[in-house]
Every structure is written in structure tokens, then in C-alpha cells.
Amino acid sequence: MPATTIHFVRHGQVDNPDHILYERLPGFHLSARGRAMVEATARFMAEAPGMRDLEAVYSSPLDRTRETTAILLEQINPARVQHGLEPLEPVYDRRLIEAGNEFRGKRIGRGQGALWRPSNLRLILDLRRPSWGESYRQIARRVGDFVRQVVRSHPDAQILAVSHESPIWSYRHLLETGHPEHNMFLRATALASVTSITLDCETGKVLGITYADPAAGV
Template sequence: MPADQIHLVRHGEVFNPQGVLYGRLPGYGLSSLGRQMAQAAADDLRARGRTIAALYSSPLQRTQQSAEPISAAFGLEPVLEERVIEPTNRFEGKRMTGSGGALRDVRNWPLLVNPWEPSWGEPFGSIADRMLQAMADAADAAESGDVIFVSHQLPIWMAHRRVTGRRLSHDPRRRRCALSSITTFERRDGRFVEVGYRDPAAPLAVAATDVGAV
């Protein structure tokens, strides 16, 4: 039988003193606070008392590190899953706002011509498709119990909007997907339904200096 629930966990805070949009760039791991956030997510999942059948992680450093306390809590080896990776973004390595920010540079304005696609990176529809397919395949592969994915804000938000029937284009400042948050789905009658959202790292987030790229 398929998995009971699918939990999409966002990674914790990244050490990013330059304040750049890091995207898929290597070398961006968790800060010490981010590790505490990841532990908070693992503790929340453990406290639910549910059987976990499988653990998947985006291959990026920050998600693999965020998967470590979950792996320890459930004795599961994370499987790297390319389909839940951060989307491509042509602003990688740049600071977006403030003095000298990429958004103030007129040379970058052609990249902003279509925020509904978006024109600066992977199309929203592509992100949603790969996320839902990864979730479906993992659900089918599990004999019983739940499945956990450790992923990124935008892929998780695209899964949320696709499942809830909302338009994929959106204001990135209004995403409900906090650091180390957990968005939970079940599959009913062949389709996914969102059944929960928790933010176990909220008390820690007040001290965060990097809340993720927009």
C-alpha cells in the first residue's frame, strides 16, 4: 500500500554573510542556528510517533545537513532526490536588494519581464510537476508508513499551490514556508491533499539573519 503521509521539510538557516542569492551554488551550508532549526524539525517529526518508511533529500549541502538529525532520529539513510532541488535562478551569486543590489541594476531588468513564468529561472509549472512526481513515486515505493522530503522553500510552495488548486504565480514575500517548517500531505482517491503545516523552529527564527532568497 502507498505511504500514509508525505512530509515536506524546508532546510534550516544558511550561513550567508554576504547576503547573496545562493540557489544551487556549492558551499552554502547551515549556520549554527540553522542546525538548531533542523533539529527542531526532527524533534517535531519524532514527537508525532509515526512510522517513517523513507527519507529523501535534495542533493544540496544545506538540505543534506538538515536531513542529518531526521536520519539520526529514525535510523534512516537519506536518499538524494534531484527532483526536489532548488530551482535554477539567473541571479545566483548576487545580492538582490540594497546598495548595489541586482534589482537596481538596469542590465538585469530584462530578466524581470515575466514574473508569472518566471523569466529569471525555472518555470513554476516545471517545479510543481517534478515535486508532485517525486512525491507520487515515493508514496508508491513505500510499503507503509510516512515519507519525508527535505527540500527548499519554492519547490515546497509550488507543491502546496498545485495541490490546493491555486495559481502558481505568486508574491514571493507571502510564501508560507518558514525555515525548517513541515508541510504534510496525504494521497486520497489518487490525488494529494494538504493536511498540515507546522513551524517548529519559529522560536529560533527571530534570531535568523538569512531567511532565504526571494
Template sequence: MPAERLHLVRHGEVYNPDHVLYERIDGFGLSDAGREMTRAAARHLADRPVTRLVSSPLQRTQESSEPFTEQFGLAPVLDERVIEPWNAFAGKRMKKAVLNPLNWRFLINPSKPSWGEPFTSIASRMLEGMAAAWDETSTGDVVIVSHQAPIWIAHLAVAGEKLSHSPTTRRCALSSVTSFTRRADGSFEEIAYAEPAAGGIDLGAV
């Protein structure tokens, strides 16, 4: 039998007292509240037959995988394809960075976007990672712990919508769960979205 469902789970709240864009920078782990949020996400899927766990290699996603390891006895497989996008503003506070004329060149084409990894690149690698995880799972569900932008862009790609968007419009809360099944032709279909850990401070996402 093939896999049954695939769940994209966003990491929990990050400890980020300086409110910088943490992107792929090392050392950004979960806050205490973030750890509780990840446990809520795992509990949300407690009744599902999860047999494969995949994680972005960043600290915050690996820490967000831990409740799934405890609940299902699975070691996470690290996959670079589901990592946070790179961004020219990494390590900066966005409210200050956008006011600096030296940074305005990064804002000239938001549809690409000009400030970081192209949306088309993110969509391609995410769908590739999702397909690989599904194909490597003979039965049960797949959980992939990733980040806001990759999950939202995967949603847009699966829905056949335009990839260009404002980051402020994303429906992808901390520790949210976006669930998919796969059609006979190999394409994914989104079937559910949940926010089992509502709340948290969502600052620093790309």
C-alpha cells in the same frame, strides 16, 4: 499497506553572511542556529512512523536531513526533482541586483517567472518526486527535505491554486513541515502545516 503521510520539510537557516541568493551554488551549509532548527523539525515528527527519507542533493538540505537520519536510522535518498529552482540572480544580492538596468529583462514576466525556472516546471517535478517517494514506501511516512519555492509551489499545485505568486507571500518558514496524505485517485491532499523551529534569518532563498 501504502504510505500513510508525506512531509515536505524545508531546510534550516543557512550560513550566508553576504546575504546573496544561494540558489544551487555549492558551499552554502547550515548555520549553528540552522542545525538546531532541523533538530526541532525532526522532533516534531518523532511520533510519526517515518520509514523513508528523501533529500535535495544540495548541502543545506543534506545537512538538514541529518537529524532525521539520527532519529529514524534512515539514509537519505538524493532526488534532483526536489532541488532548488535555478535563478538568474544566483550569487547576487537581490536589493542591488534589481536596481541594475542590465537585470531588468529578468523581471518582465513575474507570472512565469522570467528570472528563473518556470513555476510549471517546478510543480511538475515536485509532484513527480512526491508520487515516486510515496509509491516506493510500502508503509509509514515519507520525509522529503527540500526548499522554500518547491514546497510552496507544491502546496499551490495540490490546492489547485494559481502557481504565479510573489515570493514574499510564501508560507514556508525555515524548517517548517507541510504534511500531505494521498487520495484513492492518486492526488495529494494537504492536511497540516507546522513551524516547530520558529525564528532564524531567512535570507538567500530563491
């Protein structure tokens, strides 16, 4: 029975000393700790069975995911070359991008325009069904579209997809519960973590979901 596994990796910590909700804004890059997180995950993936047999690498086009992808490939590609395989180049796919958010550019903590100001509370009263931008259902739908295309294009393969917390968890929650709505404070998608989803290539049925947090100690 052919099955494809997609390894969703969340980007590492971002350098954001002003606590800005950066969403899709340009110019937000991995911090030194974020790079160390991704390096830990890269070592984990390079040593994991089957990782050198990856068939394709996809990434959100934002700065922090591009940088995460580059660090991962710095570990994965040499292992591939040592075994006679071609190095991989990333494909940037907007279906993996961070969720749209009307609060982009605002500070999360104190100050003018802070996320938790009383004037903004009407937008965050229901954390399971956010009204501040792209819905969880929209997010899960675009990630699902990406997954179905990848399974068709890469049957019986191992795939790497670098994305963000909300897209990864919204899609996983949909698969596990039948709906993508959730409390964003209860997500299990740590920075630089790996969520691996295996699907039957013929039926699209989910055969397994595993989770690893190789950067937990960084």
C-alpha cells in the same frame, strides 16, 4: 483506504553574510541558528505520532539540505532503534533541488550585479510568473513526479522529504489552487517548517495538507 503522507521539510537558515543568491551553488552551509532551527524541528518530528514509523527519507542533494537531513535523522533514528526499527539512510533526489535561477551568484542587496538593479528589473516584473529561470510550472511538475513515484513505492506509509522553499510551495499551491504560479513574497514555507501532504494511494487524490513551524521561536 491506504494513504501515504509525505512530510516536506525546508532546510534551516544558511550562513550567507554577503547576501548572495546561492541557488544551487556549492559551499553554502547551515548557520548556527539554522542548525538550532532544524534541531527544534527534529525534536518536534521525533515526538510526533507516527514519525518513528517513517519508511523512507529523501533529500535534495545540496549542502544545506544534506545537513538538515542529517540533523533530523540524529533525532529520528535513535527513537526508531529504541522501538526495534532499523535506522534510516537518506536517498538524494534531484527532483527536490532548489529552483534554477539566472541570478545565481549575485548579491540580493546593494552593489555590482545586485538583484534589484534597474538592468535586472525586466526579469522580475511579474513575481507570479518568473522569467529569470526555471518556471513554477516546471518546478511543480518535477516535485509532482517525485510524489507520484513515492506514493507508488511506499503505499500507506510516512515519508520524509527535505527540500527548499520554492519546490515545496509551488507544488502545494498547485494542489490547492490548480496552478503553481504565485507571488513569492506570500509563501507560507518558513525555514525548517513542515508541510505534510497526504494522498490516496489508489487515486492520487489529496486527502489533506497540514503545516507546522516548529522553529518559529528560534
